[in-house]
Amino acid sequence: MTDIPVSTSTPATAPNRTYAQMIARRFVSHRMAVAGAVLVVLLCSSALFAQFVAPHDPTTIDTAKRFLPPLASWSYPLGTDDLGRDTLSRLLYGGQVSLMVGIVAMLTTMLTGTLVGLAAGYYGGIIDNLLMRFVDTLLCFPQVFLLLVVAAFVPPTILSISLIIGLTSWMEVSRIVRAQVSTLKEMDFVQASRGFGASNWRIMLVELLPNIAAPVLVAATLKVATAVLMESYISFLGYGVQPPMASWGNMLTNAQGYFDTVPFLAILPGILITFTVMGFNFLGDGLRDAVDARLKIDP
Amino acid sequence: MRGDVLSYVVWRIIHSIPLVIGVSIIGFGIMHLAPGGPLAVYTLNPTITVTDIERIRVALGLDQPVHIQYLTWAKSMLTGTWGFTFFGGRPVLEVIVERLPATMILMGTSLALAMLIGTLIGMLGAIRRGSIFDYLSTTGAMLALSFPTFWFGLMAIYIFAIELRWLPSGGMYELGEEGNPWDLLRHLVLPAMVLTLVLVAQWSRYARSSFLDVIQQDYIRTARSKGLSTRAVLFGHAFRNAVIPLVALFGVQLPTLFSGALVAETIFSWPGMGRLFVDALNMKEYPILMGMIMFTALFVVVGNLIADIAIALIDPRVKLG
Numbered sequence: 191m192t193d194i195p196v197s198t199s200t201p202a203t204a205p206n207r208t209y210a211q212m213i214a215r216r217f218v219s220h221r222m223a224v225a226g227a228v229l230v231v232l233l234c235s236s237a238l239f240a241q242f243v244a245p246h247d248p249t250t251i252d253t254a255k256r257f258l259p260p261l262a263s264w265s266y267p268l269g270t271d272d273l274g275r276d277t278l279s280r281l282l283y284g285g286q287v288s289l290m291v292g293i294v295a296m297l298t299t300m301l302t303g304t305l306v307g308l309a310a311g312y313y314g315g316i317i318d319n320l321l322m323r324f325v326d327t328l329l330c331f332p333q334v335f336l337l338l339v340v341a342a343f344v345p346p347t348i349l350s351i352s353l354i355i356g357l358t359s360w361m362e363v364s365r366i367v368r369a370q371v372s373t374l375k376e377m378d379f380v381q382a383s384r385g386f387g388a389s390n391w392r393i394m395l396v397e398l399l400p401n402i403a404a405p406v407l408v409a410a411t412l413k414v415a416t417a418v419l420m421e422s423y424i425s426f427l428g429y430g431v432q433p434p435m436a437s438w439g440n441m442l443t444n445a446q447g448y449f450d451t452v453p454f455l456a457i458l459p460g461i462l463i464t465f466t467v468m469g470f471n472f473l474g475d476g477l478r479d480a481v482d483a484r485l486k487i488d489p
Numbered sequence: 490m491r492g493d494v495l496s497y498v499v500w501r502i503i504h505s506i507p508l509v510i511g512v513s514i515i516g517f518g519i520m521h522l523a524p525g526g527p528l529a530v531y532t533l534n535p536t537i538t539v540t541d542i543e544r545i546r547v548a549l550g551l552d553q554p555v556h557i558q559y560l561t562w563a564k565s566m567l568t569g570t571w572g573f574t575f576f577g578g579r580p581v582l583e584v585i586v587e588r589l590p591a592t593m594i595l596m597g598t599s600l601a602l603a604m605l606i607g608t609l610i611g612m613l614g615a616i617r618r619g620s621i622f623d624y625l626s627t628t629g630a631m632l633a634l635s636f637p638t639f640w641f642g643l644m645a646i647y648i649f650a651i652e653l654r655w656l657p658s659g660g661m662y663e664l665g666e667e668g669n670p671w672d673l674l675r676h677l678v679l680p681a682m683v684l685t686l687v688l689v690a691q692w693s694r695y696a697r698s699s700f701l702d703v704i705q706q707d708y709i710r711t712a713r714s715k716g717l718s719t720r721a722v723l724f725g726h727a728f729r730n731a732v733i734p735l736v737a738l739f740g741v742q743l744p745t746l747f748s749g750a751l752v753a754e755t756i757f758s759w760p761g762m763g764r765l766f767v768d769a770l771n772m773k774e775y776p777i778l779m780g781m782i783m784f785t786a787l788f789v790v791v792g793n794l795i796a797d798i799a800i801a802l803i804d805p806r807v808k809l810g
Contacts, residue, residue, distance in 0.1 A: 222628070222631075323507065323508075323511065324511070326508060326511075327508055327511035327512055327515060328515065329744070330508065330512050330744070330786040330787075330789045330790055331512070331515070331516075331744065331782060331785070331786045331789075332743075332744040332745070332747035332748040332751070332785050332786075332789070333744065333748055334747075334748035334751050334752065335747065335748070335751065335766065335781065335782055335785055336519070336782070338766070338767075338770055339519055339520075339770070339778055339782060340519065342770050342773070415635070419637055422637050422639075422640075423637065423638075423639055423752065426639055427755070427767065427770075429770075442639075442640060442643065446643065449643070449646070449647055449651060450647075450651050453647055456640075456643055456644075456647070457644070459640075460637060460640035460641075460643070460644065463637045463640065464632075464635050464636055464637065464640075467634075467635040467636075467637070468631070468632060468635035471631055471634065471635050472631065475631070
């Protein structure tokens with residue numbers, strides 16, 4: 191659908207604006223996109239600087255200070271959990287873990303999906319057929335089932351969780367990339383490059399890849415959102431990030447036991463997961479509208 | 490049935506056979522990723538000796554080469570036992586199928602509600618494009634898709650079961666109330682609400698763009714310029730054409746539906762297939778896990794097949810073959 195974005199929708203009054211400036215303008219005028227970007231920047235910087243911002247160590251146990259309520263003391267602004275660990279610090283460090291998993295999983299997804307899509311779209315024929323039938327087959331499996339089975343087999347570390355999430359969610363990306371590449375490869379600039387004797391690898395990576403950067407970037411943003419959701423869920427079930435390391439998912443598992451007495455322990459991590467996922471979703475949707483005016487759905 | 494439709498149905502069924510074989514190979518391959526193999530669960534038990542393990546390995550056919558194991562397993566898939574559980578030795582298919590009704594009740598209710606509400610929201614959003622309602626519903630859908638479903642379930646338990654005490658927090662029936670439809674309904678409300686929310690969010694987005702596509706077409710403008718009322722145009726002309734593409738999405742949504750049901754069932758202890766899956770995961774019951782993976786994937790293959798055939802039957806514009 192999205193071939194090279196053409197500036198058909200740009201008004202004639204702005205002929206000298208570059209493609210990037212055009213996108214930036216459309217993006218900034220998109221309120222939800224800006225809200226998403228602000229959320230993402232806030233969450234990323236709080237995770238990045240968790241070591242400096244967090245008032246306590248996230249794993250230090252202090253049984254004398256169990257279940258402190260939020261806002262009761264300056265030292266523990268969001269209270270403490272069942273082992274007297276500082277909730278704010280755990281949320282900050284948990285965010286670090288969630289975002290790290292989200293980003294590494296996204297990179298895995300994009301790398302696999304782009305390579306498969308490039309190969310299938312560019313070579314066509316039997317390679318295309320085999321790769322796409324493989325994608326069709328994988329898409330028959332509900333992702334959560336696939337994810338949990340593999341996660342139960344592999345010793346859980348941040349890296350292994352990220353890889354598992356990434357390797358079970360690249361299929362849609364490969365379809366997007368393939369569709370783009372199979373139309374692009376017929377265009378004159380690709381033919382010209384081939385005429386100059388460029389190798390297949392060069393054509394794929396230097397000619398084709400930059401031209402599909404826009405939809406790939408959009409997909410990447412949205413994939414961070416789904417990866418964060420997946421991580422929180424498998425950690426919640428006990429197959430993801432393992433205690434005592436904090437993650438928003440396993441903080442929820444823990445909070446479930448004290449639900450009726452200290453509900454805020456379960457409310458806070460959930461809100462942060464929602465904000466993170468929402469931030470990346472809004473950002474991705476805004477980017478999609480900005481890079482291709484014809485795909486604009488929201489008013 | 491038109492002759493070309495019949496041949497399309499046959500062609501479409503034949504075409505899903507490679508998919509089924511592919512699904513079985515991937516499903517089988519995944520189980521062989523298990524470190525220590527399917528017997529890892531026994532090696533942790535101190536009362537079981539090495540010779541015992543060897544005996545079990547032979548008894549389960551795990552000493553055979555991989556391709557033989559695959560063929561044995563594929564044969565058991567076709568003959569209908571799907572292997573036997575490690576604990577209790579029951580036929581896997583039987584264990585899965587007895588959980589099917591609970592899952593079908595939950596998924597069916599949620600799907601029906603989601604299609605109804607989602608189509609309505611999408612339709613209203615499309616005809617009042619740019620209105621406050623459209624803005625709120627698209628933003629709301631985005632918000633709902635950003636919720637971690639399991640957390641939404643936990644919050645629902647906290648509010649409706651713990652604080653307000655209106656509804657039970659989990660299970661399907663109270664003790665001694667088995668088969669009482671009123672009791673079932675009370676237990677169904679929360680899990681169905683959680684699953685419906687996710688589906689409505691997706692469905693309303695699909696429905697909105699499908700209706701937008703249709704109402705921008707020439708024949709709708711013609712119908713309007715004839716002086717027909719909005720309602721007549723909408724239900725007489727637009728509705729059918731906008732809903733047909735959604736039938737295809739039913740097949741696409743099936744994996745999401747299963748994943749959502751798994752989440753809802755684990756949070757609300759709903760005794761369906763999702764709950765069975767998580768229990769099997771915790772007990773390292775590989776035959777059940779493998780059976781579940783195959784069952785859901787085959788369900789998706791068949792669901793897509795049915796959706797495609799349904800479209801061929803109701804939409805004469807679809808190119809067959």
